[in-house]
Amino acid sequence: MDDYENYRTTIGNELTDLVTEKQLIKLHELLKKNTHIHNRVQASWINMIHEAFYIEDILNNENNTNHSFIKQKWYIFCLIRLWALRILVINLGCISILVIWSEMTFFSAKPVLSVFAQCVNAARRHYNYFTIEVRLNKIKTIYFYLN
Incomplete structure (x- = not known):
């Protein structure tokens, strides 16, 4: 029974440290902001990759008679x-x-x-x-x- 009481007292102490509604709102705003930043960076990365492949194709085909373009x-x-x-x-x-x-x-x-x-x-x-x-x-x- 002693372990159970220790467990209840530790849970009781943690319950007083609950997250408030304001903290949840801030956390949600940060999550939305970071998701937006992540999506923006990912789209920028994809565009840069496409541009790099495009420039690589141009450089490879300048002296190429095969014309893969x-x-x-x-x-x-x-x-x-x-x-x-x-x-x-x-x-x-x-x-x-x-x-x-x-x-x-x-x-x-x-x-x-x-x-x-x-x-x-x-x-x-x-x-x-x-x-x-x-x-x-x-x-x-x-x-x-x-x-």
Whole structure:
């Protein structure tokens, strides 16, 4: 009987340490938050794995004549994209050089060295206000996209 009484007293002491309703609410909120974080991390991990396999396929097929991709995708990602990026780099480099040159020489009156000032002066000679506005808007658009 002594063991039974010891057991009852230990159970009695534990019953006073019961979890309150506020603690259960906090625990439930933490559980929901951690479940959401776990699902988000798991989805992110799956997306990264798919992207890694995709990039690995592209790298493996750059010099591959077997074309394990669909033919259109292989041409787009291994041939066309490469040359399109090279052409884009060359065009943006030329535009950057033109902008820098025009910034340095815009206020020189004689001779006019700025490319953009030449465009404005050519439109001014013909008194074509619309052309001046279109050219200035092109300059603004180029400036906007460069910044």
